[in-house]
Amino acid sequence: xxxxxxxxxxxxxxxxxxxxxxxxxxxxxxxxxxxxxxxxxxxxxxxxxxxxxxxxxxxxxxxxxxxxxxxxxxxxxxxxxxxxxxxxxxxxxxxxxxxxxxxxxxxxxxxxxxxxxxxxxxxxxxxxxxxxxxxxxxxxxxxxxxxxxxxxxxxxxxxxxxxxxxxxxxxxxxxxxxxxxxxxxxxxxxxxxxxxxxxxxxxxxxxxxxxxxxxxxxxxxxxxxxxxxxxxxxxxxxxxxxxxxxxxxxxxxxxxxxxxxxxxxxxxxxxxxxxxxxxxxxxxxxxxxxxxxxxxxxxxxxxxxxxxxxxxxxxxxxxxxxxxxxxxxxxxxxxxxxxxxxxxxxxxxxxxxxxxxxxxxxxxxxxxxxxxxxxxxxxxxxxx
Amino acid sequence: xxxxxxxxxxxxxxxxxxxxxxxxxxxxxxxxxxxxxxxxxxxxxxxxxxxxxxxxxxxxxxxxxxxxxxxxxxxxxxxxxxxxxxxxxxxxxxxxxxxxxxxxxxxxxxxxxxxxxxxxxxxxxxxxxxxxxxxxxxxxxxxxxxxxxxxxxxxxxxxxxxxxxxxxxxxxxxxxxxxxxxxxxxxxxxxxxxxxxxxxxxxxxxxxxxxxxxxxxxxxxxxxxxxxxxxxxxxxxxxxxxxxxxxxxxxxxxxxxxxxxxxxxxxxxxxxxxxxxxxxxxxxxxxxxxxxxxxxxxxxxxxxxxxxxxxxxxxxxxxxxxxxxxxxxxxxxxxxxxxxxxxxxxxxxxxxxxxxxxxxxxxxx
Numbered sequence: 236x237x238x239x240x241x242x243x244x245x246x247x248x249x250x251x252x253x254x255x256x257x258x259x260x261x262x263x264x265x266x267x268x269x270x271x272x273x274x275x276x277x278x279x280x281x282x283x284x285x286x287x288x289x290x291x292x293x294x295x296x297x298x299x300x301x302x303x304x305x306x307x308x309x310x311x312x313x314x315x316x317x318x319x320x321x322x323x324x325x326x327x328x329x330x331x332x333x334x335x336x337x338x339x340x341x342x343x344x345x346x347x348x349x350x351x352x353x354x355x356x357x358x359x360x361x362x363x364x365x366x367x368x369x370x371x372x373x374x375x376x377x378x379x380x381x382x383x384x385x386x387x388x389x390x391x392x393x394x395x396x397x398x399x400x401x402x403x404x405x406x407x408x409x410x411x412x413x414x415x416x417x418x419x420x421x422x423x424x425x426x427x428x429x430x431x432x433x434x435x436x437x438x439x440x441x442x443x444x445x446x447x448x449x450x451x452x453x454x455x456x457x458x459x460x461x462x463x464x465x466x467x468x469x470x471x472x473x474x475x476x477x478x479x480x481x482x483x484x485x486x487x488x489x490x491x492x493x494x495x496x497x498x499x500x501x502x503x504x505x506x507x508x509x510x511x512x513x514x515x516x517x518x519x520x521x522x523x524x525x526x527x528x529x530x531x532x533x534x535x536x537x538x539x540x541x542x543x544x545x546x547x548x549x550x551x552x553x554x555x556x557x558x559x560x561x562x563x564x565x566x567x568x569x570x571x572x573x574x575x576x577x578x579x580x581x582x583x584x585x586x587x588x589x590x591x592x593x594x595x596x597x598x599x600x601x602x603x604x605x606x607x608x609x610x611x612x613x614x615x616x617x618x619x
Numbered sequence: 620x621x622x623x624x625x626x627x628x629x630x631x632x633x634x635x636x637x638x639x640x641x642x643x644x645x646x647x648x649x650x651x652x653x654x655x656x657x658x659x660x661x662x663x664x665x666x667x668x669x670x671x672x673x674x675x676x677x678x679x680x681x682x683x684x685x686x687x688x689x690x691x692x693x694x695x696x697x698x699x700x701x702x703x704x705x706x707x708x709x710x711x712x713x714x715x716x717x718x719x720x721x722x723x724x725x726x727x728x729x730x731x732x733x734x735x736x737x738x739x740x741x742x743x744x745x746x747x748x749x750x751x752x753x754x755x756x757x758x759x760x761x762x763x764x765x766x767x768x769x770x771x772x773x774x775x776x777x778x779x780x781x782x783x784x785x786x787x788x789x790x791x792x793x794x795x796x797x798x799x800x801x802x803x804x805x806x807x808x809x810x811x812x813x814x815x816x817x818x819x820x821x822x823x824x825x826x827x828x829x830x831x832x833x834x835x836x837x838x839x840x841x842x843x844x845x846x847x848x849x850x851x852x853x854x855x856x857x858x859x860x861x862x863x864x865x866x867x868x869x870x871x872x873x874x875x876x877x878x879x880x881x882x883x884x885x886x887x888x889x890x891x892x893x894x895x896x897x898x899x900x901x902x903x904x905x906x907x908x909x910x911x912x913x914x915x916x917x918x919x920x921x922x923x924x925x926x927x928x929x930x931x932x933x934x935x936x937x938x939x940x941x942x943x944x945x946x947x948x949x950x951x952x953x954x955x956x957x958x959x960x961x962x963x964x965x966x967x968x969x970x971x972x973x974x975x976x977x978x979x980x981x982x983x984x
Contacts, residue, residue, distance in 0.1 A: 262779050270865040284783065284952060373865050375857060375949025381683035447857060448948050600783065601951045604865050 245278055245290040257282050262600070266295045270373050270604045273614030277591075279603065286603060289595045291588055297618040304578035308544045309335040309409055309566075312578070317403035319562070319582060320616035322362040325354040325394075326557040328407035333488065333553035334566040335409035338546050338575075345532040347411030348490045353424070353527055354397065354406065355489075355555075356520040360431060361390040362558035363513045363520075366611045370510060371442050373608035374451050379442050386434040389427040396420060411537030421528050428521050435517060443514065452507040456594035456606035459504055466593070467586040470560025471516065472610055475501040475509035482556035494523045506609040513611075516558075544573040559583040559611060580619060584612040668888040669699035671937060675888075678941040709877035714776060717874070721775035726879045728768025729886035733893060735761040740896045741816045743906045743925035754815040755803045758897070759796070762852075765890065766792045769861065769871045772883070776874035784870025787952050788861040791851060794959040798848035801967040802841055805974045806901045809834050809983065819905030825912045831902040834983055837973045842902045844967060846939065849894040851955065854887065856944035860952050891937060899932035 244250075244261065251259035262279045265271040274295035280288040300319065304312045309331070316331040317324035329351055336343065343351070364387040371379025391401045396417050398406040406413050442448055458468070463476035473480055481498040483491040499515035501508025548570030554563040560583025567577045587610045594606045673688070673696060680687025688695025713719070738748040739757055751757050766788060773785030807813045809830055810821035822829045831842045851858040862870040872883050899905055906925030910917045950958070977983055 260779065262783075269868060284786075371948060375859070375865060376947060378679075378683050378945050379948075381685060385684060442948075445948060447950050450950060450954055451948060599951055599953065601860075601866050601949075 245292050248278060248290050249280060249288055251280055259287060264603070271607065271614075272369065272612060275588075275612070275614045275617070277603070277607070279595075279600070281600065284599045284601075286595045286598050286600065289592045289603065291591055293585075293588075294618055296615055298615075300619045301578050301580060304575055306574065308573040309338070309546070309575065310544060312575075313407060313409075314403070314405040317405055318615060319580060319619060320362075320557065320559060320584065320613040321402055322365055322613055323358050323557045323559065323562075324402065324404045325351075325358045325406060326555055327562060328404070329355060329489075330553055330555040330557075330562045330564045332407045332409050333555065334551050334564040334578075337551040337553060338549065338566055338568060339409060339541060339544070340547075341410045341538050341541065343411050343489075344535045344538055345490075346415075346534045347536045347538070349527060349532050350412050350416060350536060351407060352490050352494075353524060354404075354412075356524050356527075357390050357393055357424070359520045359558045360517050361387050361394075363517050364390070364431075366513055366558075366608075367438065367442070367510075370605075370608045370611075371448075373604045374448060376442065376445075376448070382434070382438070382441065386431050386438075389430040393420070393424055393427055396423060408537060410540070411535070413537075415536045416531075421531060424524065424528060428524055431517065432521055435514070438514070443511075449507065451601075451605055452510055452609070453505060454503070455506045455598060455602050456609060457503060457505045458590055458594050462593060463504065463590065466590045468560070468590055469583050469586060470556070470558070471509050471512045472560065472587045472590065474499065475512045475609075476504035477502055477508075482554060482561060486554075488553075488555065490527075494526050496520075496523050506605050509609040509611075546570065546573060546575060554581070557583060559613065559616070560587060582616045582619065584610075584614075584616040588612045588617055667892050668885050669703065671888045671891065672699045672702075672884075674937070675941055675944075678938065679945045682942075682945045703881065706877055706881040711877040711879060714778070714874045716777045718775035718777070721771045722874075723879070725768050725772030725775060726875065726882035726886075728771065729765040730768075730882050730889070732761055732764035732768070733886050733889040735764070736893045737889070739815055740893065741819055741900065741905055742929050746906075746926060747816060750814055750816045753813050754818075755807055755813045758815075759800055759803065762799075763793075763796060765886065768883075768886070772875070772879075773871035776871075778874050780867045780869070780873045781871050784861050784867050784873070788854065788871060790952065790956060791854070791858070791860060794956055795848050795851040795963075798844065798959060798963045798967050799852055801964070801971055802845045802848065803901070805837075805841055805967075805971050806830060808971070808974050808978060809838070815900055815905075819900055819907060822904045822907060825910045826904070827912075829902060829904040829907075834974065834977055837970055837977060838902065840966075841970055841974075842898070844963060844970070845898060845901065846936075848959075848963060849898065850940060850943055851959070853890050853894055853940070855891065855940055857947035857949050858955060859944075860949060860955060865949075891940060892933060895933040895936035895940065896929070898936045899929065903932045903936075905929060905932070 248261075251261050253259065259280055259282045262281050263276065264279060265276040266274040271277060276292040276295060278290045278292060279286055298318070300315050303315060313328050313331055316327035319327045364383045368380040368383025368387075371377075371383070394404055395401050397420065398404040398413070458472070458476050460476045460478050463473050463478060468476070469480070477500050479498055479500045482488070483496075484498055496519045497515075499512045499519065501512055546568035548568060550565065550567045552563060552565050554561050561581070562583055563581035565577075565579040565581070566575050569576045591607065591610065595603050598606070676698070677687045677694070688698035691697040691701050713722070736758060739751065739754045741747040741750070769788045769792075770785050773781035773788070806818060810818045812818050812821055822833065827833065831838045834841075854861045860870075862872070867873070872880055875883060906929040908921045908923060908925070908928050910920060
């Protein structure tokens with residue numbers, strides 16, 4: 236191994252052991268690799284095909300979003316939130332808006348909250364559908380990807396109706412949302428939900444029931460509940476390990492206390508549990524949406540706009556259960572301008588990714604891809 | 620080996636003989652063999668592979684609810700030709716620190732092995748380059764050569780992805796060779812022949828006389844097991860661990876570009892033709908027409924020449940291979956080897972024992 240190669244390895248990475256008994260080597264997956272879900276580099280120490288150590292190397296698409304927040308006022312910052320985890324754009328905006336509303340001391344009218352809940356749950360469905368598709372692809376079943384995207388298309392078109400954009404929506408505002416519901420949105424949402432539910436029934440036959448799929452996921456990448464908590468995992472990764480923790484239930488924000496839904500949990504904490512939790516969450520989201528669509532509140536969708544966006548001195552914390560886990564936003568202001576002094580984002584993908592090493596040790600290379608897929612990280616959110 | 624037998628009554632050969640060498644039968648004899656070899660080996664290789672690649676893309680696309688290539692020619696029929704042109708004109712990029720000679724030679728080995736296997740495929744009654752008595756042994760010997768190219772190419776290209784892919788290739792292809800060998804022996808046992816032509820001829824009669832039905836239950840099970848094992852032997856999905864793009868980017872061919880890559884790719888598709896041809900030879904009556912026992916229909920069915928039936932059966936099996944590939948996720952290497960050594964090999968041995976029982980008791984239909 237040359238000195239130059241050694242420099243590029245992560246600090247603290249144990250160099251491969253080469254004695255008479257083992258002949259370990261290291262393998263570099265990424266940042267350009269088909270299944271690292273973006274610009275993630277994973278350095279793996281291998282003994283044959285067996286994994287000894289995994290170190291994710293981050294920062295390949297760090298864009299300094301948190302720093303940019305210090306140059307703009309909160310209203311201007313909302314669209315940057317879309318770029319944390321581009322698959323859960325509306326939920327990211329929700330977290331930022333909650334922090335901003337606390338800081339500015341403004342409330343949200345009921346219709347505004349209702350639109351946010353609908354947007355959040357549609358986002359959860361769309362994000363989990365991408366997970367299903369890419370997870371199947373990670374395990375070598377390329378066809379799954381297209382079927383998941385077909386279902387997701389129904390949801391994405393709703394975003395198009397709602398905000399005029401499909402991915403980076405820039406829709407929520409501190410105090411509500413940018414626009415009212417478009418004409419016929421409720422009916423179209425019902426139709427989309429039907430498509431998704433029918434698709435999910437098909438999905439259970441197509442992928443969940445497949446023998447090879449079960450073989451590849453059951454008992455692979457086990458994360459015990461106590462380790463999941465200790466490592467700060469959240470979302471489906473935490474619930475897959477059997478910890479029943481969902482912010483929508485534990486500390487309900489927005490209108491979530493009004494709706495009746497279950498929080499699915501796993502029992503073993505393997506890839507299968509994390510997968511099954513997400514599959515069930517899609518159904519639960521559909522359940523929430525159906526309840527919401529039955530009762531649409533009337534009234535304004537945004538509270539009266541502030542004349543000044545000047546922030547008081549103080550520090551505010553808000554958190555939202557996104558599709559990936561708990562997204563927290565810490566907003567600090569020194570009370571001198573309308574620009575926050577500092578915004579810190581606690582991203583779920585980052586914390587979940589830290590469990591990768593523990594889950595992978597002793598597994599095979601092919602399992603690394605399955606485990607990474609089951610964490611469902613979005614690298615722009617890890618790096619921000 | 621009795622290579623030139625087929626030149627007698629060979630329609631292509633007769634035609635060529637009449638046109639080129641009307642007065643010189645000796646020369647014609649040699650030319651006939653050569654023409655037959657070219658027609659039977661090169662022709663399927665260079666014409667079927669682009670067609671199969673196009674077919675694979677179309678089958679895959681329609682299974683995935685999309686259209687696939689549509690721009691070049693009707694329904695994208697010329698897409699593969701465009702791809703081949705691209706690969707031909709592409710610079711062959713040599714990575715640093717490779718073992719140059721083996722790296723450049725390796726892509727030729729799997730293709731050569733495929734050429735050699737094609738020699739014994741019976742396309743029609745008299746359309747076969749060579750028909751050795753021990754055709755099955757020849758196939759086993761030549762088929763195993765293909766692995767060599769993969770191992771050499773991966774080792775020479777100095778890449779860890781290629782190395783892992785080659786390790787898998789070695790383990791996987793050698794293991795599944797055992798299954799295929801036992802199943803070939805079973806067919807030889809049932810038919811009492813080991814020449815491929817004789818195996819086909821042992822299935823004359825209606826469709827029920829094909830080995831898939833003729834040996835009750837055993838034939839069908841052997842057919843299914845042969846399909847599974849040959850999928851693994853071909854390194855095709857769901858058993859494409861050797862390439863496993865999600866894990867190993869492209870496995871053993873990671874460092875190959877241009878024609879080096881194309882030759883590996885070509886060999887993969889030619890191998891698929893060969894395995895499909897073997898499946899139809901062993902179990903589906905090879906070049907014999909489908910007969911259902913109703914005289915007028917049978918007459919019409921038998922009117923088509925044997926090669927048409929052979930190609931039709933090959934395409935059917937190839938479609939099944941493609942169907943497999945685009946339906947299932949991929950197992951892990953240890954699961955794949957466990958499947959072979961703990962399930963398929965014992966199952967095949969039991970099947971072989973049953974085959975012995977069938978033959979000794981005369982229970983063959």
